[in-house]
Amino acid sequence: MQLYCESLTHYKRLATREVKIGDLLLGNFHPIRVQTMTTTDTMDTIATVEQSIRCIEAGSELVRITAPSKKEAENLLNIKNELRKRGYSTPLVADIHFTPNAAEIAARIVEKVRVNPGNYVDKKKFEQIEYTDAEYAEEIDRIRDRFTPLVKICKEYGTAMRIGTNHGSLSDRIMSRYGDTAMGMVESAMEFLRIARGETYHNIMLSMKSSNPLVMVEAYRLLVKTMFDEFGECYPLHLGVTEAGDGEDGRIKSAIGIGTLLEDGIGDTIRVSLTEDPEFEIPVCKDLVKRYERSPKDGKTERPKDAAGKRENSSGLADLWTSRLAYSPFEYKRRETFAVDNIGGKHVPVVVADLSKIEKITPVHLQSIGYTYDGITDKWTIADAAADYVFTGNQLLDFALPGTLKVIVYPAAWELAEDKTKYFPIYSDSGYADAENKSARINFVMVDCSGEMELNNYPYFDQLANEPSVVLCLSSTNSNAMQSVRAMMNELIRRSVKNPVVLITDSGWQTPDEHLIHFATETGALFLEGMGDGICLGYNSQAQMENIQSSGRTYLEVKDIYQFTNNTAFSILQATRTRISKTEYISCPSCGRTLFDLQETTAKIRAVTNHLKGVKIAIMGCIVNGPGEMADADFGYVGSGPGKITLYRGKEVIKRNVNSEVAVDELINLIKESDAWVEV
Ligand code: SF4
Numbered sequence: 259m260q261l262y263c264e265s266l267t268h269y270k271r272l273a274t275r276e277v278k279i280g281d282l283l284l285g286n287f288h289p290i291r292v293q294t295m296t297t298t299d300t301m302d303t304i305a306t307v308e309q310s311i312r313c314i315e316a317g318s319e320l321v322r323i324t325a326p327s328k329k330e331a332e333n334l335l336n337i338k339n340e341l342r343k344r345g346y347s348t349p350l351v352a353d354i355h356f357t358p359n360a361a362e363i364a365a366r367i368v369e370k371v372r373v374n375p376g377n378y379v380d381k382k383k384f385e386q387i388e389y390t391d392a393e394y395a396e397e398i399d400r401i402r403d404r405f406t407p408l409v410k411i412c413k414e415y416g417t418a419m420r421i422g423t424n425h426g427s428l429s430d431r432i433m434s435r436y437g438d439t440a441m442g443m444v445e446s447a448m449e450f451l452r453i454a455r456g457e458t459y460h461n462i463m464l465s466m467k468s469s470n471p472l473v474m475v476e477a478y479r480l481l482v483k484t485m486f487d488e489f490g491e492c493y494p495l496h497l498g499v500t501e502a503g504d505g506e507d508g509r510i511k512s513a514i515g516i517g518t519l520l521e522d523g524i525g526d527t528i529r530v531s532l533t534e535d536p537e538f539e540i541p542v543c544k545d546l547v548k549r550y551e552r553s554p555k556d557g558k559t560e561r562p563k564d565a566a567g568k569r570e571n572s573s574g575l576a577d578l579w580t581s582r583l584a585y586s587p588f589e590y591k592r593r594e595t596f597a598v599d600n601i602g603g604k605h606v607p608v609v610v611a612d613l614s615k616i617e618k619i620t621p622v623h624l625q626s627i628g629y630t631y632d633g634i635t636d637k638w639t640i641a642d643a644a645a646d647y648v649f650t651g652n653q654l655l656d657f658a659l660p661g662t663l664k665v666i667v668y669p670a671a672w673e674l675a676e677d678k679t680k681y682f683p684i685y686s687d688s689g690y691a692d693a694e695n696k697s698a699r700i701n702f703v704m705v706d707c708s709g710e711m712e713l714n715n716y717p718y719f720d721q722l723a724n725e726p727s728v729v730l731c732l733s734s735t736n737s738n739a740m741q742s743v744r745a746m747m748n749e750l751i752r753r754s755v756k757n758p759v760v761l762i763t764d765s766g767w768q769t770p771d772e773h774l775i776h777f778a779t780e781t782g783a784l785f786l787e788g789m790g791d792g793i794c795l796g797y798n799s800q801a802q803m804e805n806i807q808s809s810g811r812t813y814l815e816v817k818d819i820y821q822f823t824n825n826t827a828f829s830i831l832q833a834t835r836t837r838i839s840k841t842e843y844i845s846c847p848s849c850g851r852t853l854f855d856l857q858e859t860t861a862k863i864r865a866v867t868n869h870l871k872g873v874k875i876a877i878m879g880c881i882v883n884g885p886g887e888m889a890d891a892d893f894g895y896v897g898s899g900p901g902k903i904t905l906y907r908g909k910e911v912i913k914r915n916v917n918s919e920v921a922v923d924e925l926i927n928l929i930k931e932s933d934a935w936v937e938v
Pocket of ligand 1 (some may be wrong): 846847848849850851852853877879880881882883884889
């Protein structure tokens with residue numbers, strides 16, 4: 259194994275230990291299992307059973323149920339019995355926070371327990387404590403005393419366990435020593451894992467969840483490396499992004515975090531946490547997982563064949579380039595580039611909208627990409643999520659453009675364009691090398707990273723490298739496209755080539771959900787590596803765009819494909835925190851602890867705050883876990899009792915137990931008092 263995965267250039271699944279959850283096998287190249295969690299009150303047996311059945315019917319292979327105290331843990335028996343009576347044998351998972359005694363009961367009943375090492379033994383007081391090594395060792399002994407009984411019960415009953423670290427709920431001990439870091443998350447889980455191994459208990463999987471995909475990806479990678487370094491083997495990994503939210507944004511955030519790791523061959527089971535009914539999470543999980551199929555030959559997971567029947571293409575240097583890795587996959591650092599006009603350097607990544615398939619572009623078409631024209635005043639209104647460039651193929655536009663929009667065209671059209679401050683050419687690499695006329699400001703150059711291109715011998719490096727007007731547009735038609743582009747990016751870094759790069763990604767999928775996941779996975783993975791100064795999303799064919807299916811099992815409805823594509827590009831940049839263009843919502847998926855209707859409340863809060871660009875608002879169902887898990891939100895709206903809401907600014911309680919009828923108004927007041935409010 260190199261670094262943190264089996265291959266950085268091909269899809270190769272990470273080898274992990276096999277674990278058994280009831281009759282379900284997980285890890286060791288078994289299919290990537292999909293799962294979800296109920297949102298009903300665990301004491302309501304029938305409601306929980308019926309929701310579990312809806313999840314199972316949707317395809318959930320494991321169902322998690324919260325057990326906040328002993329009585330809920332005990333009621334898991336009734337839930338399990340009723341499910342078995344109705345013919346469902348799907349393994350159940352008890353979700354435990356703060357209550358070892360509930361865990362010890364649940365471990366005797368259900369097939370798996372999930373513990374959070376941040377709060378299994380510790381109560382969070384947000385204290386910064388200076389530990390000596392001896393004091394720290396004493397703390398570990400205290401954990402051992404409290405955790406070992408559960409390990410022994412799991413061993414005796416054949417119960418599996420997930421050690422599930424959450425970025426937002428690290429213990430004071432971990433925070434004091436490691437801070438709010440990926441390493442802290444890893445160490446939090448490793449402390450528990452070492453104790454379990456000491457008891458020769460191995461029926462374990464781990465998770466490193468965060469609402470920030472960047473932190474989450476780094477933590478999983480670091481965990482894999484740490485396990486291999488320390489044990490020489492890896493336990494299966496449960497992937498998830500917490501509090502991802504709902505709708506398109508929730509799906510994009512999840513796809514970026516989970517998809518990036520799946521691309522690296524990491525992940526044995528996944529849960530997509532959406533603020534929606536849990537059965538709606540399963541199709542998203544399935545869309546993520548079906549990108550990797552099981553081989554009928556040996557049952558191992560591999561990349562599906564592409565249209566040409568090939569499994570994968572090499573990106574040239576194969577895995578050799580891992581020994582030439584020029585960036586750290588464990589910490590974010592944006593690739594250093596020089597600025598070409600407003601692309602690269604310190605500029606936020608630009609969005610390029612591909613309108614080349616429209617026969618005759620009019621001002622109305624620009625509305626889909628954020629520019630609304632008012633004929634009476636002859637003025638353009640520009641949205642926060644307005645594309646920076648538009649690619650029109652061979653078409654020159656016959657109307658005056660909004661001030662901030664520029665046009666990319668093929669060289670022949672560019673030659674004819676009168677306003678060379680608005681129009682810029684895009685060349686193939688060989689075309690650029692041969693061109694007589696070039697723009698003095700920006701030349702876009704397409705570089706295809708597909709096939710068996712030897713990066714070592716890429717013939718155009720010399721002509722393109724560090725040319726001050728050249729923006730590279732990287733793409734690949736390989737089935738392992740992300741890895742192929744990443745290999746080229748690595749080569750650019752290694753050779754100190756500092757031209758900015760626009761990532762071009764086309765989708766060959768069918769439904770809006772599939773496209774969304776494809777775009778988020780392929781480009782999101784690269785933005786998380788600090789690679790990319792622009793994004794351009796497109797489709798393999800015109801017919802595919804026209805026939806985009808937005809009915810049936812698809813969740814997302816697409817009325818305007820260009821608007822969908824443009825919004826997706828901005829949402830990817832937002833989720834990777836490379837360009838903030840809207841309010842960010844961190845909302846918990848809800849569970850049996852939830853004290854109000856999360857979906858309805860999230861929609862209400864969203865409706866009145868969605869113009870607050872860059873503000874992060876957390877909407878959390880309960881005060882037990884909510885404050886810990888709302889991560890780096892600026893404001894928090896947290897259920898603190900039936901009909902009661904507690905409002906936070908950062909981690910500080912500002913208003914306690916506000917009546918829920920006026921809580922949204924109070925939240926607005928709080929945002930105003932904090933000078934974070936702007937009028938629409
Ligand atoms: S924050 Fe939300 S999902 Fe987490 S325990 Fe509370 S109600 Fe459940």
